[in-house]
Amino acid sequence: MSRASRLLALLQQLRRRRSPVSGPTLAKELGVSIRTLYRDIATLQEQGADIQGEPGLGYVLRPGFTLPPLMFSVDEIEALVLGSRWVAARSDARLGAAAENAVAKIRAVLPASLRDSVDAATSTVPFVEPPEPVRVDVADLRAAIRAEHKITIAYRDGGRTETRRTIWPISIGVFERVLVVAAFCELRQDYRGFRLDRIVALEPSGTRYPRKRAVMVKEFREREMARSTARN
Structure with missing residues (x-):
């Protein structure tokens, strides 16, 4: 070496x-x-x-020192391209565009020997129907997650019954045609998953929730794993 x-x-x-x-x-x-x-x-x-x-x-x-894209291997480039295609096909439009822009920026600074690897990636994602339309701005939701802020939502369930809830959002799950936010619901005093296409309105509160998001994510995953094990 x-x-x-x-x-x-x-x-x-x-x-x-x-x-x-x-x-x-x-x-x-x-x-x-x-x-x-x-x-x-x-x-x-x-x-x-x-x-x-x-x-x-x-x-x-410490953060702030950037590694040059030149060190990407062909396999690493393919992983980035595949990931960006998956996000573009299944996430909201804004995040999908961001994924495509990120790959374009990486491609622009790669040497010619690696640049062709972006266009000739051997892996692809299957075609899926567009995700269910979302009424709210998902960027506001992502901002609340990063800031560990509470939000208030108007939520319409499968029976079209609408409720108003204050939640502590911790992550967004991307499924085949549905985006789901995992959050602690103050109404239920427990973790819940809320489909974004059923959120009618969203109001950022600017107020931090009282627990660390990383701790809540770990707790949420442990509960989901326990529930999955119990079902099986």
Whole structure:
């Protein structure tokens, strides 16, 4: 492995982690000596990578240092293209357009030898009918999820009975023709899934809900897994 490739591989290992990782662990993963690892970390720091830590404590790469698209392999490019096609076919129009724009930006900066891989991706997604139309702006819902804010919705169930609820949204699930927001419902005092095509109106509150979204997502997944196991 060339030194340039080794430095990129080190950046990739650091980028994958959110918590500090020890020098010996990194050295073992990269197949280099601990002395070489320390030299490589010093080189990356000199080049602007915000790597914090020291021997004995571990190292972490702070956000803001961008890896060049040149390091994408053909398989990684294909995964990005396939993912963007899946999102474009099944998500809301705004997110679908964002997925296509992201691939276009990546394609524009790739070397010619890899650029053709974007157009010649061997995998594709099956054709599906357009998702059920959504009345509300899904961007407002995504913003509330990122900010961990409560929202109030007017929701119409399958029997067309309409209720007004305050929910704590944590994630949006994309199914074949339906988008579903997973949320804690204050009315039911439990987690619920709400189809976006049945949300008649949405009002952002600007008020944070009292729990961390990451904790709630973990709790929601554990409950869903338990329910699935019980059914089987």
